[in-house]
Amino acid sequence: MTPKTFPFSFEEVQSLARQTPTPFYIYDGAGILRQHKALTDAFTWCPDFRNYFAVKATPNPAILELLHTVGSGVDCSSMAELVLAERAGFRGEEIFFTSNDTPAEEFRKAAKLGAILNFDDITHIEFAKQAIGRLPELACCRLNPGKLKEGNAIIGKPEEAKYGFTPAQLFDGYRLLKENGVKRFGLHTMVASNERKAEYFVETARIVFELVAEISEKVGIEFEFVDLGGGIGIPYRPEDDGVDLSVVGNGIREAMDEMLVKRGFRAPRICFECGRFITGPCGYLVSRVLHVKDTWKKYIGMDACMANLMRPALYGAYHHITVLGKENESCTECCDVTGSLCENNDKFAIDRLLPKLERGDWLVFHDAGAHGHAMGFNYNGKLRSAEWLVLPNGKPSLIRRAETLDDLFATLVPPVRVRPEPKPGTTH
Numbered sequence: 001m002t003p004k005t006f007p008f009s010f011e012e013v014q015s016l017a018r019q020t021p022t023p024f025y026i027y028d029g030a031g032i033l034r035q036h037k038a039l040t041d042a043f044t045w046c047p048d049f050r051n052y053f054a055v056k057a058t059p060n061p062a063i064l065e066l067l068h069t070v071g072s073g074v075d076c077s078s079m080a081e082l083v084l085a086e087r088a089g090f091r092g093e094e095i096f097f098t099s100n101d102t103p104a105e106e107f108r109k110a111a112k113l114g115a116i117l118n119f120d121d122i123t124h125i126e127f128a129k130q131a132i133g134r135l136p137e138l139a140c141c142r143l144n145p146g147k148l149k150e151g152n153a154i155i156g157k158p159e160e161a162k163y164g165f166t167p168a169q170l171f172d173g174y175r176l177l178k179e180n181g182v183k184r185f186g187l188h189t190m191v192a193s194n195e196r197k198a199e200y201f202v203e204t205a206r207i208v209f210e211l212v213a214e215i216s217e218k219v220g221i222e223f224e225f226v227d228l229g230g231g232i233g234i235p236y237r238p239e240d241d242g243v244d245l246s247v248v249g250n251g252i253r254e255a256m257d258e259m260l261v262k263r264g265f266r267a268p269r270i271c272f273e274c275g276r277f278i279t280g281p282c283g284y285l286v287s288r289v290l291h292v293k294d295t296w297k298k299y300i301g302m303d304a305c306m307a308n309l310m311r312p313a314l315y316g317a318y319h320h321i322t323v324l325g326k327e328n329e330s331c332t333e334c335c336d337v338t339g340s341l342c343e344n345n346d347k348f349a350i351d352r353l354l355p356k357l358e359r360g361d362w363l364v365f366h367d368a369g370a371h372g373h374a375m376g377f378n379y380n381g382k383l384r385s386a387e388w389l390v391l392p393n394g395k396p397s398l399i400r401r402a403e404t405l406d407d408l409f410a411t412l413v414p415p416v417r418v419r420p421e422p423k424p425g426t427t428h
Contacts, residue, residue: 002235002242004320004366006284007031008390013286013324013362020386020402022362023287023304025373027058027399029066030392031282032369036070039232039274042249048269052096054230055081057275057370058283062389062399064088067278075230075273082109096227096273098142098188100163104131111136118142118188118227120164122173129180140186140227141165141173145207158191167211174219185221186268187212190229194276198244202251204228209259216265227271228252234280236318236367243277276370283369285309285319285385289361290340298335300357305339306346307382309368310375313345321349324362329355337363341380373400378408 007028016024036051043049052073055064059081064074065088073094074085085095095115099106102120107128110117118140119125129135144164165173174185189208192200205228212223235242252270261267287304311317321337323329331353339346348365376384387400409416 002238002240004238004322006322006324006364006366008284010324010362012396013364016388016396017286020388020398023285023302023308024386024388024402025368026284026286026396027063027279027369027387027389028282028284029389032063032066032279033070033392035278035282036067036072038245039272039277040071042245043252043270045249045253046270048225050269050271051278052227052271052273053278054273054275055084056374058279058372059084059374060387060389060399061088062397063279064090066389066391068094072278073271075275076110076115079103079106079109082106082113082115086113093138096271098273102128107131116140116186118186119173122165122169122176125173125176125180135177135180135182137182138184138186138224139177139182140188140225141170141177143167143170143187143189143208143211145189145191145204161191164189170211171215171218174215174221178219178221184224186225186227186271187215187223188227188229190231190273192231194233195231196233196235196240196243198247198251201228201232201248202255205252206255206259209255212268213260213263213265222266223268224266225269225271227273230272230274230276232272232274232277234277234367236320238320278370280367280370283367283372285365285368285372287363287365289357289359289363292357292359298333300335300337300354300363302337302339302348302363304348304365304385305341305380305382306343307339307341307377307379308385309348309365309372310377311368311371312348313343314375319348319368320366321352321354322364322366323355323357324364326355326361331355333357341382343379381405381408383408 039051050073052075053067054075068089074090075096076082076085077099092114097110097115098118100120108131111132120142142164144158146159208226232243287302290303291301293299306313333356334351336347337349383403386402388396389399390396405418
């Protein structure tokens with residue numbers, strides 16, 4: 001069981017709403033640092049352990065800067081994410097570039113920053129060499145284990161995923177890297193998303209360590225690191241348990257000792273690229289009730305919509321809901337919690353039991369700190385919301401203002417400008 005608590009008072013939320021009207025996001029900076037520490041503490045036996053925070057989860061430089069202060073790296077997958085990382089102060093091997101179907105300019109940007117290049121396909125090695133001019137000293141390849149490893153509901157079956165090399169292709173891939181002057185090597189995989197079984201990550205590590213041993217022997221290289229990807233899940237439902245990180249850390253250590261160290265191979269450092277685990281439990285979407293509708297069902301209409309949090313519509317994902325000021329009232333009303341998009345799947349919750357709701361009530365959607373704001377969009381002309389970060393010292397900081405109609409229309413050619421509303425008593 002994981003009780004769902006909201007770390008901010010109703011008065012604090014109302015104070016923020018006087019500055020940026022709902023809907024908006026709030027992130028708990030102290031909580032983010034606790035999540036990072038919990039992960040790193042599970043790998044104290046690995047002195048060079050590093051988590052490369054997945055920028056795609058929460059792409060805001062203020063959050064990246066906060067994580068940078070405690071030694072986190074960043075995992076980037078696009079030009080925009082590389083630029084965000086650069087502007088947040090990350091350089092060199094603090095940046096891990098894991099992409100697919102990669103444009104040449106993104107390989108060039110990653111190389112210019114000194115990022116670790118993680119190749120998704122054997123053909124990308126020559127493509128990157130032509131784009132950059134030469135390969136860097138350090139490089140990595142991404143494993144897709146296929147039927148060696150079962151996926152999960154979000155990421156699907158590995159053999160049907162577009163990512164990575166087959167195990168057999170890796171041998172030729174590392175030979176090609178070696179022939180092109182690469183001297184330092186890593187191996188990467190990620191085969192699950194939001195996985196809460198600790199043993200899953202240990203099993204994955206065993207598959208990777210076996211390949212590290214085989215490739216090292218047959219290609220004649222040493223592996224400097226193994227990146228086991230992200231995928232560590234969080235308990236979205238109160239009745240769910242989180243991942244036992246001690247089982248993950250100790251299990252990986254035991255597997256490494258058994259499969260590599262005792263067989264005379266170098267012990268590679270361990271890396272992860274968790275995003276959801278770090279910021280997911282520490283972000284909240286705050287919204288207010290606009291309408292309560294009784295027809296075939298009871299509908300609670302919010303001022304937020306799927307454009308602000310699309311996970312429930314995309315995955316059928318669950319997000320716990322707290323009604324501020326009614327935390328101690330009985331949940332007696334069955335309702336659908338909806339937004340205003342012209343799409344019937346624009347729903348945050350279906351048949352959810354909540355306290356009796358009225359227009360103006362405040363709802364908080366939990367565990368929205370990863371892939372929440374980041375997946376926003378502008379269908380129906382909906383504007384993306386503001387974001388607040390409450391710093392570890394308790395001070396709130398506005399880290400993204402809300403979009404305006406001028407922002408939305410700025411890329412139209414010719415641009416459309418929003419005329420100010422006329423003052424009362426005046427004519428056009």
